[in-house]
Amino acid sequence: MAEVYRLRSDPEHTAPALPLAEYQSGGTAVRLEAGDDARLLVPHLGTLRRIDIAFPKFREGRGYSSARILREAGFTGEIRAVGVLYVDQLMFLTRAGFDAVLPETPIDPAVAERTLARFPNVYMKAADSLQPIWALREQSNA
Amino acid sequence: MYRYDEYDQAIVDARVAEFRDQVERRLKNEISEEAFKPLRLMNGLYLQLHAYMLRVAIPYGTVDSRQMRMLAHIARRYDRGYGHFTTRQNIQYNWMKLEEMPDLLADLASVEMHAFQTSGNCIRNISSDQFAAAAADEIADPRPYAELLRQWSTLHPEFSFLPRKFKIAVTGSTIDRAAIKLHDIGLELVQNDAGEIGLKVLVGGGMGRTPMLGHVIRKYLPVADYLSYMEAILRVYNRHGRRDNIYKARIKILVNDLGAAEFARQVEEEWALVKPLGLDPPPSELARIAAHFAPPVLDANAPVEIDQSNPDFANWVTVNTHPHKAPGYAIVTISLKAPGEIPGDASADQMDIIADLAQRYAGDEIRVTHAQNLVLPHVRRADLFDLWQVLVSAGLATANLDRASDIISCPGLDYCTLANARSIPIAQKLAVKLAPQEADLGELKIKVSGCINGCGHHHAGHIGILGVDRKGEENYQLLLGGSGAEDATLAKILGPGFDENGIVAAVEKVIDRYKTLRADPAERFLDTYRRVGAEPFKEAVYG
């Protein structure tokens, strides 16, 4: 594994992430496998500080829904994408609610920055704070 | 027609810059082909048997003359002077060079076009009715709803790594020209008792190796909420669709395994959670988009009666035009199926001519049909003769719409890496053989695929042909009785397969038997088949 690429400024929460099956109330870090139901964590979001979500294959996409569900439920801690991930997926990941990535191959921060700045606006609301283009259009007409 | 504003343009321009960056990194070997493959696929670039193939999106099948001229330019500048219109209302170019792709995409962006999501496990090009805004039978133009879906699905953060590709079709009419029952999601505009427009939602249709017809999971969805409802469907699918086997990964398998009622329940449950998140744009956004699709100003006094003394012209008018909402107008279909030619192919010169005709006679609009033809939606009947003469001189006046030689065919083994057999030569041979008697046969839809993936819609063919591999030899199965229209059914295999000459002969035997069986000359092949069943045809073919 390469280094973790983080978009948060708070200190890294380094506790090992337990698998969901071993997780007990009060634990601060947990790991969701791709097929785990993120909604099971909703009662624990107040105590959790980091949730890792596994991407065992490039084609894997369930983690995007898991992250969004956790953000919709109000989770503000770190959500870390772990596995087969490339810099070109960063925009999808951050918009779905991830704010850290632990990829198998390292992410070049310069390329990452360029990638994240690429699209000036977005068409749909998601887990980040970006306003969709329809809202911007609405405002410019108001 | 929809026009980009600065927001739309900026996204497409950014996409070009992004792909330029990615191609450069690939050419410098900074990324592996393995990492690059999904990136190029998200831009519609496949590696085929002989070269790269690019699929350009034609959202809901609508282009204007400027865009059609650009498609011609791309055919000349980057390909060998041709483009291939597909059953998903897109266009494909078969001879692409990787290093030229960024410039090509920049050319497309200059006319508000792109190749976003024309491949990969994401929400693909939204398809629609090629007669939108012109057909007398529609409730409303479906394209504004399709355009809003296009925007919503473009670079969707949650739904760009679905279990499998995802295809949505929208129609505004009960006459189904968009095959909505054969899509992952089919949407039909409907009205409630108060006369308000809503959407009927079908889920779980598809072709491929396990063909299925979609199920209605909601009879009436208010348009104000339809994007959040789509989010709910896609989320249930993204989380629960199978990922262990790509042949079982389409939403149809999930819907079938859960049952449509249980799937619908899960969607409603998810929808209740996501609807309050404010995912739906205000009605003004749909209204803004709809304003772009206002039809051209039509002349209420345009004459209806026209001189049809030229018999070839009169025949073309009968076969290739449909009634328009406005009496003095017609909807013209330009056949890309001249017998012996490659179905769906158009040369750059032909594209330019069609662009000129659209500008001069058709409100500057052209539509691509899922049957791989082109449509000029708003033509004054009084202009039909002049238009037809230009088509004749361009080799585009074939009068065979929905007839035996109007064959859908996938690229097959001539281009496709997944193919088991050639499909284009079968379509060509059949078209040449059947054209002389097609007037007598009436509506007859023949569809050819080169493998089980079914890109040629063979499951929906009145007569379907499927190429398979039989001990290393090309072999063709014959299917009968399919339909992709409002009376959708899936075709059934008749019996053992044939070689290339055998399949052509078998189709001829089926047709000869139909002629003796039909109740009257107006009974379509499909209706005869439905009435008498497969047995008489089996007997005709296998003796």
Ligand code: HEM
């Ligand atoms: C030449 C490169 C192509 C490749 C590699 C390819 C690949 C595939 C595959 C793998 C499937 C099966 C998907 C599934 O069942 O999950 C499929 C289905 C399909 N493709 Fe293609 N295809 C190609 C060209 C085309 C063309 C040229 C068209 C249009 C003429 C087309 C339209 C379709 C349609 C309509 C389906 C079936 C509908 C459905 O998705 O259920 N494809 N394609």
Ligand code: SF4
């Ligand atoms: S049906 Fe098969 S052969 Fe034809 S284009 Fe699709 S994948 Fe290729």
